[in-house]
Amino acid sequence: MKRLVDLRFILKELTRSHPRIIIRDSHTHKACHPKNFTDYDTIKHEFKFPQISGHFNFAEDVLDKWAEKEKAGGRAPNPALWWVDGQRREVQWSFEELGFHSRKLANVFTELCQLRQRDRVFLMLPRIPEWWLVNIACLRTGTVLLPGTCQLTARDILHRLRTSGAKCVVTDEFLAPLVDEVAPQCPALNCKIIVSHSNSRRDGWRNLQDLMSHVSSNHVCVKTPRDDPMSIFFTSGTTGSPKMTQHSQCSFGIGLTVNGKYWLDLTARDVLWNTSDTGWAKTAWSSVYGAWIQGSCVFVHRMPRFDTSTVLETLSKFPITTFCTAPTAYRMLIQEDMSKYSFGSLQHCVCAGEPINPEVMQKWKQATGLHIYEGYGQTETIVDDEGTPLSKGTEGNIGIRVKPHKPFCLFTEYTGDPEKTAECYRADFYLTGDRGYMDEDGYLWFVGRADDVILSAGYRIGPFEVENALIEHEAVAESAVVSSPDPIRGEVVKAFIVLTAEYESHDKSQLVADLQTHVKQVTAPYKYPRKIEFVEQLPKTISGKIRRVELRKREWSTKPEAE
Known part of the structure; x- marks a missing residue:
């Protein structure tokens, strides 16, 4: 489970203005930043977007x-744009x-x-x-x-x-x-x-x-x-x-x-490398608008496929100050011997797209001396299915207040589909499709996607917490957790696991027992995966996010839809 940013800032400031980016330090969980967030309280009260006239280009x-x-x-x-192809061009x-x-x-x-x-x-x-x-x-x-x-x-x-x-x-x-x-x-x-x-x-x-x-x-x-x-x-x-x-x-x-100045922490002196595929909106957010708003250099590597050695060599060779990639990529990078590389220019690392595991953050910090700052892509408050705000400690939908004033940064519509657009709204809120709850201190805890939450024997189980427990075991390189049908409990937790190279030849039945015991010790026992399947790789989107929907549909005997 992830604790996100201080909602007092979000609700008072960003809900009225910017619904896309919030900032959370991966260790203190407070909205802070090494350079631009020198005085968080002052910034959160004084921040204002530039005045926008009737026209903007x-x-x-x-x-x-x-x-x-x-x-x-x-x-x-x-340079404003710095492109390399790995072949000296x-x-x-x-x-x-x-x-x-x-x-x-x-x-x-x-x-x-x-x-x-x-x-x-x-x-x-x-x-x-x-x-x-x-x-x-x-x-x-x-x-x-x-x-x-x-x-x-x-x-x-x-x-x-x-x-x-x-x-x-x-x-x-x-x-x-x-x-x-x-x-x-x-x-x-x-x-x-x-x-x-x-x-x-x-x-x-x-x-x-x-x-x-x-x-x-x-x-x-x-x-x-x-x-x-x-x-x-x-x-x-x-x-x-x-x-x-x-x-x-x-x-x-x-x-x-907000993205460029506070989360990416960019200035005109910085060089940003964002590894996103050009078909993903993240490339527009960070490699066009967020970076160039700040006058930063956008660094691009042709890299047809993500390759860990190419990434590490590039971070060592070029004066890249800010690095942005998906959590899946970080998980792959820490599997390498990072002690062979030097990261003299690197100052700031971020990730987005899916939750990142604390163990990955810790290993990256040990190798580079840098934290990973995680961005959650929507400003939020918590409401029930009818759009009524819930009390603290109660799980609900994560939503954006759109009345009386809709944030100008929220997407305009699902073009040509007014019914689908209308389905996103309940009362005064736009529903993000995420689930979470607010604690007594005003922090938001992310549970998971609404359609990823597993309901087993009356217990609601978010897949990320189970995945988080699994990744702490030395045998696990990657994992994805989904619901699986069960005649007694309705559905149970199933984990698809990619093993590290050292454990690929181990006895699988013993590994299943070891991993189940491990999860019971790390988190609430009822959350352990009653089913485990070892796989060579997990299905992912082009941006590197694990496609749990594909695994879940396979479990429930439904043919996965094409992307």
Whole structure:
């Protein structure tokens, strides 16, 4: 179970303003920070978001302002974007150079592709510089960006193109054939742009480099109303097809000030490496808006697949000051011999996306001397199923107060699905889908996702506490806990476990008994896993989060839905 941030700050300040990021020290559990949180009480009372006029455009109002400071010598001499591929190729662009290239691409969109404000652009690119240019060009033109992971199938692409009505797609030569499979079924799609640095050509596609060579670098930013749509992310739930989650111009562009300044702890002197996949919203939060609001350098490693040795070598070789990755990645990294590496520049480490185990935090601290600061992605209060606030100590839904004033940083809607949008609200609150309770000191304890909670013989069991106990055993590299059907108790706790290399050859029946005993000793005995299955790997999303829903559906004899 996780204790989160001091709700007195959250309820008085962030609930009225920013619903996405809160800060919690992994050891004291208080909202604090080594550099920016020198005086927490003063900051929490004095913090205010910048005043937002009727119009806001991140490219003009933030990026171009940093370019001006750069010219005037008012910014540290860091690049704005620093890209490496592990094969001695690098790209370093200043804010001025980002502006130059993105204005050319903006002209490609408007002059050559005939895109207009609020038209939708579907983007599937790996971690290459052009991904960032498309992001900025969409901001400059007021077109709506729809990012997608490069692991999408043709079926996934079809759903996204048809549901969104995207008029333009930007991808590379590896994914272009999948788009061509489904393009005839997408009548709105009229512009296909391929990013290829080879001389190869593909019928029906326009090469990005060629297009940019034919346009000017002069472009006037569109005046975008603050509430205009800026980006749409497809989010997968436990039921139904992925839904379109829409964000406005200011929800990311201003709202992520808290992310960049306080959680990521960034300044213009910092270099941030966030390992998120480009199809995940976390890349936008940290590797675009949160970082560049602060004028920081965004570091990118091409790294097609997460590789522990590459990560550790990169942290040692480059002047990265801030590191952000998923808890699963940290669990993998601490399995390596980290004593072989030196982390002279690293000052601040964060994680997000799923709960992280205290043992992982402790081992990381021993190896690097640094805490891991965990971000929980929603501001909260606790209510029952009807939206009525509950008393302290009572478990309920974690929600965001939206009445009388809805926080401007909260997502706008599930685009095109008013019924699904309405289902998120109860009385005065938006329900996050998480469960928790508030203790007598005003701290929030995270229990788990509402659909992950296990009800066994009348006991409610959150999977994270069991996983937390299991990971403390030296035989366990990773674990995932879900409910499993039982004729007596209705459902029981089942653990799927990936063993460490040293224990792979051990007697499995003895290991089951040892692990069950261990959990009984670490936490309440009724929470121990009555069923244990050893597996080579756990199903995960592209962002590294364990897909408990897939394991749970397998246990209950339901075919897992496709991502």
